[in-house]
Amino acid sequence: MPRTSSPKRTPGKATAGASSRRTKRAISKETATKIEKLAESVLRSVQGGRNPFLDIPVRSLANVSWSERRRLIELGSQKQKRYFFNVSMAKKFMQSFLVSDACKELIDSGKTTSIRDLYYITKHTIGDTRQNTFEDQSESDPIIEDLEVTLDALREELHLFAARKGSMVGPVTITDTGDTIDLRRMGSGGWAVPSIVEENVITFRRHEAKYVLLIEKDAVWTRFNEDKFWKRNKCIIIQGGGQPPRGVRRLVQRMHRELKLPVYVLVDNDPWGFYIYSVMKQGSINLAYESMRMAVPDARFVGLSSFDKTAYQLPTNVAIKMEDRDNARARQMLAYPWFKKAHWQREIQEMVRSGLKFELEALSRRGISFITEEYLPRKLRDRDWLE
Amino acid sequence: MPRTSSPKRTPGKATAGASSRRTKRAISKETATKIEKLAESVLRSVQGGRNPFLDIPVRSLANVSWSERRRLIELGSQKQKRYFFNVSMAKKFMQSFLVSDACKELIDSGKTTSIRDLYYITKHTIGDTRQNTFEDQSESDPIIEDLEVTLDALREELHLFAARKGSMVGPVTITDTGDTIDLRRMGSGGWAVPSIVEENVITFRRHEAKYVLLIEKDAVWTRFNEDKFWKRNKCIIIQGGGQPPRGVRRLVQRMHRELKLPVYVLVDNDPWGFYIYSVMKQGSINLAYESMRMAVPDARFVGLSSFDKTAYQLPTNVAIKMEDRDNARARQMLAYPWFKKAHWQREIQEMVRSGLKFELEALSRRGISFITEEYLPRKLRDRDWLE
Numbered sequence: 127m128p129r130t131s132s133p134k135r136t137p138g139k140a141t142a143g144a145s146s147r148r149t150k151r152a153i154s155k156e157t158a159t160k161i162e163k164l165a166e167s168v169l170r171s172v173q174g175g176r177n178p179f180l181d182i183p184v185r186s187l188a189n190v191s192w193s194e195r196r197r198l199i200e201l202g203s204q205k206q207k208r209y210f211f212n213v214s215m216a217k218k219f220m221q222s223f224l225v226s227d228a229c230k231e232l233i234d235s236g237k238t239t240s241i242r243d244l245y246y247i248t249k250h251t252i253g254d255t256r257q258n259t260f261e262d263q264s265e266s267d268p269i270i271e272d273l274e275v276t277l278d279a280l281r282e283e284l285h286l287f288a289a290r291k292g293s294m295v296g297p298v299t300i301t302d303t304g305d306t307i308d309l310r311r312m313g314s315g316g317w318a319v320p321s322i323v324e325e326n327v328i329t330f331r332r333h334e335a336k337y338v339l340l341i342e343k344d345a346v347w348t349r350f351n352e353d354k355f356w357k358r359n360k361c362i363i364i365q366g367g368g369q370p371p372r373g374v375r376r377l378v379q380r381m382h383r384e385l386k387l388p389v390y391v392l393v394d395n396d397p398w399g400f401y402i403y404s405v406m407k408q409g410s411i412n413l414a415y416e417s418m419r420m421a422v423p424d425a426r427f428v429g430l431s432s433f434d435k436t437a438y439q440l441p442t443n444v445a446i447k448m449e450d451r452d453n454a455r456a457r458q459m460l461a462y463p464w465f466k467k468a469h470w471q472r473e474i475q476e477m478v479r480s481g482l483k484f485e486l487e488a489l490s491r492r493g494i495s496f497i498t499e500e501y502l503p504r505k506l507r508d509r510d511w512l513e
Numbered sequence: 514m515p516r517t518s519s520p521k522r523t524p525g526k527a528t529a530g531a532s533s534r535r536t537k538r539a540i541s542k543e544t545a546t547k548i549e550k551l552a553e554s555v556l557r558s559v560q561g562g563r564n565p566f567l568d569i570p571v572r573s574l575a576n577v578s579w580s581e582r583r584r585l586i587e588l589g590s591q592k593q594k595r596y597f598f599n600v601s602m603a604k605k606f607m608q609s610f611l612v613s614d615a616c617k618e619l620i621d622s623g624k625t626t627s628i629r630d631l632y633y634i635t636k637h638t639i640g641d642t643r644q645n646t647f648e649d650q651s652e653s654d655p656i657i658e659d660l661e662v663t664l665d666a667l668r669e670e671l672h673l674f675a676a677r678k679g680s681m682v683g684p685v686t687i688t689d690t691g692d693t694i695d696l697r698r699m700g701s702g703g704w705a706v707p708s709i710v711e712e713n714v715i716t717f718r719r720h721e722a723k724y725v726l727l728i729e730k731d732a733v734w735t736r737f738n739e740d741k742f743w744k745r746n747k748c749i750i751i752q753g754g755g756q757p758p759r760g761v762r763r764l765v766q767r768m769h770r771e772l773k774l775p776v777y778v779l780v781d782n783d784p785w786g787f788y789i790y791s792v793m794k795q796g797s798i799n800l801a802y803e804s805m806r807m808a809v810p811d812a813r814f815v816g817l818s819s820f821d822k823t824a825y826q827l828p829t830n831v832a833i834k835m836e837d838r839d840n841a842r843a844r845q846m847l848a849y850p851w852f853k854k855a856h857w858q859r860e861i862q863e864m865v866r867s868g869l870k871f872e873l874e875a876l877s878r879r880g881i882s883f884i885t886e887e888y889l890p891r892k893l894r895d896r897d898w899l900e
Contacts, residue, residue: 232881235881237739237740237881237882238735238739239732239877239881240732240735240874242732242872243732243736243874243877245874246831246872246874246875246877246878247877247881249830249831249878250828251828287732287735289731289732290731291678291754300700301700302702303700303701304700305698305699305700307698307699307700311693311694312692312694312704313687313688313689313690313691313692313694313707313715314690314709314714315689315704315705315706315707316704316707317699317700317703317704318703318704318705319702320700320701320702320703320735321735322701327700328700344677345626345627345629345630345674345676348625348627348674349626349630352624352625367678441637441638443636443637443638443645485633487629487630487632488633490626490630490633491633491634491636491637494619494622494624494626494630494634495624
C-alpha cells in the first residue's frame with residue numbers, strides 16, 4: 127500500500143505559521159487518521175484474500191542522499207514491502223501494528239510517553255507460548271522509525287518523546303500547554319526545553335528577538351545568560367547540552383521558519399563541534415527522513431573557527447592536541463558533499479594541519495566575559511561566519 | 514594555619530532560613546573574607562621567616578566515616594600540611610593560590626563560571642620556562658576541592674558551577690536572580706534547575722506544597738507533569754536526569770529545611786536506583802565534605818521496591834536480569850552501614866535472590882498512568898516507604 131503522503135514534505139506544509147496554526151485536536155486527528163488508513167488498507171488485503179503488506183521507505187545509507195537544491199540530507203524513494211505471510215517478516219509485521227495500535231491509543235487519550243515506556247506497554251507474552259512480542263527496546267525502536275517514515279509523521283506526532291536536555295531564555299513569550307511563559311524573566315535557570323515542541327504544545331507570542339543563538343555547551347550558555355547577552359543583543363539563547371536533542375533542534379527550526387529569525391551556532395573548534403553544526407544545518411544520515419522537520423539549512427557557524435586562534439590571540443597552551451580519532455573524523459568530514467565549499471575545506475584542513483583543537487572555554491583565557499563582550503559581537507559585526 | 518571554621522557545620526548555620534536570609538553581598542563577602550584570611554596567614558609566615566603552609570583536611574577514604582547520630586557520610590578531622598618550601602608540594606601550593614586568586618576575582622566581580630573555565634583562566638606558562646601552571650583540568654579540579662574543605666565553602670560559594678541537568682514544577686513561587694517565577698505555570702518543559710541555587714540566587718516565596726518528590730528519570734517526571742500529579746497532590750516534582758547533579762541535590766535539601774517539606778525519592782528497582790537514593794539521603798563517599806550541604810537524612814524511598822513486583826502484579830516479562838556487576842554492586846551495598854537496617858537488608862537480598870531488576874517504566878505495563886494514579890497514591894496512603 128502507498129505511503130499516506132510524500133516523503134519529501136514541502137517546507138510550507140511543515141511550517142504552518144501563526145495564521146494557519148493547526149490546533150492540538152487537528153494535528154492529533156490527522157495522525158490518527160493516517161494510522162486508521164494504514165490499518166484499513168491491510169484489512170482490505172485480508173478481505174480480498176491477498177497477502178497483506180506494509181510499504182516501508184528504506185532507511186539504510188544506500189537510500190540517503192544530499193540534496194544540493196534543498197541543502198538537506200534526505201531520504202530517497204526506495205521502499206521495501208513487509209508481508210504478513212512471510213516467516214522472516216511476520217513478527218515485524220505484527221510488531222508494527224502493536225506499535226501503531228499503542229500510538230493510536232496515546233493519541234486518542236491525549237497522552238504522550240517515552241519510547242522506553244512504549245516498549246513496556248507493547249511487550250507481552252503471546253498466548254500460551256514463551257514468545258514475547260518484543261525481547262528488548264532495540265526491537266521496538268526501529269519499528270517506531272519504520273512507522274514514522276511509513277506514516278510520514280514525526281514520532282512527536284505519534285505522541286512519543288525522546289530524552290531531552292537543554293534550556294532557553296530570550297526576549298520572547300511562549301505558551302506551553304496552555305501556560306503563558308515570559309522567557310525574559312526566567313532567572314539563571316531558564317525554561318527547560320521539552321522533547322515535544324510541536325505547534326499543539328508550544329506556540330510563540332510576542333517577541334523582540336533579532337536572531338537565535340544555539341550554544342553547544344551548557345556552561346557557555348550560563349555565561350551568556352549571566353552576562354544578559356540576550357538582553358543587550360536582543361536574541362534568544364538556547365543550549366542542548368552537547369549534541370542538541372530533538373526538542374531543541376525542532377524548536378530552533380520553528381523559530382527560524384515561523385519567526386523568520388536567523389540562526390547562529392556557537393560550538394567548540396573540534397570535529398565534534400563541526401558535526402553538531404552540520405546536524406543543525408542539514409540533518410543527520412541516521413535520521414535523514416527527519417531533516418525537513420529538524421534542519422536549518424541557513425544556519426550560520428560563528429566559531430570557534432580554526433583561524434580564531436590567530437584572530438583572537440589564543441595562547442598555544444590553551445589548545446588541545448588532536449587525537450587520532452579526531453584526525454580520522456576530520457578527514458571523513460572533508461569528503462562530505464556539504465563541506466565541499468572552499469571555506470569549509472580550508473577550515474577543516476587548518477585543524478588537521480595545526481594538530482590543535484580549541485574549546486569555547488579557551489576564550490576565557492582572554493577574560494571571563496571575553497566571549498560575550500568581544501568575541502561574538504565582533505564576529506557578528508564583521509559578518510565573520512561560515513555557511 | 515587553622516581552617517577558618519569547623520568542618521562539621523551545624524545544620525542551623527547551613528540552613529539560614531527566610532528570617533535570617535543572607536544577602537548576595539553578605540555571602541560573597543563572607544567567602545571573600547575567608548580567602549583573604551588564608552592569604553594573610555601565609556603572608557605572616559613569610560614575614561616571620563617561616564615555611565608557609567596550608568592546613569588541608571584529608572579527603573581520602575580513610576578520613577571518611579558514617580555518623581550514626583547525624584545519619585550522614587562525613588569527613589573526619591585528619592589534616593595534612595602543604596608547604597611552600599617542599600619540592601613535591603611547591604607546585605600544588607602555587608596552584609592553590611592561583612585558584613584562590615581567581616575565585617576571589619570572580620566573587621569581587623559578581624560573576625560565576627564553570628570549573629572548566631577556571632582551568633583555562635588559571636592556566637598559563639610560567640615566566641620563560643616551558644612549565645604550565647596546570648597541564649589539564651584533572652590538576653585543577655582537586656585543587657578546587659582542597660580549597661572547598663580548607664575554606665569550608667562550597668564551590669558554589671566560590672562562584673564555581675558544575676554541569677547541570679534537571680527540571681522542576683509545582684505549587685511554589687521562587688525568585689531566581691531577581692526574576693519571580695511561578696512554578697505552577699511552567700508548561701510541559703518546567704524550570705531548568707541551575708547549578709548554583711544558594712540563597713543569593715534562589716529564594717522561595719509563596720507555596721502550597723506538602724512534599725517534594727524527586728524522580729530519577731526525566732521521562733517519568735514528564736508523565737507526572739503531563740498528568741498534573743503535582744497539582745492534584747500539592748507537591749513539587751523535580752528530576753535530575755539520573756544521578757541528580759549538585760544543583761538539584763542542594764535545592765531539594767533547601768526545600769526540606771527551609772520549607773519543612775518531607776522528601777520522597779522515586780527510583781528504579783536496581784542497584785543504581787538504590788545508590789541515587791543513598792546519595793540523596795546521606796551523601797557520597799567521594800564528596801563526604803559536602804554531605805551537610807547536600808544530603809537529606811530524612812528522605813524516604815517510595816520505590817520501586819524489590820517486593821513491588823508482587824504487590825503491584827508486574828509480569829516477569831517486564832523484568833530485566835541482574836548482571837554480574839549488578840550483583841557485585843548489591844553485595845557492596847549490603848555491607849554499607851547505612852543499609853544495615855533489617856528492611857534494607859531484606860530489600861537488597863530480595864533483589865539478589867530473584868536475580869531481577871525493574872525500571873519505573875515497567876509500571877506502564879499496568880497502564881500508562883498507573884504510576885501517577887495508582888502506584889504512588891497507594892504507596893503514600895499506606896505509608897509504604899523505606900527510610
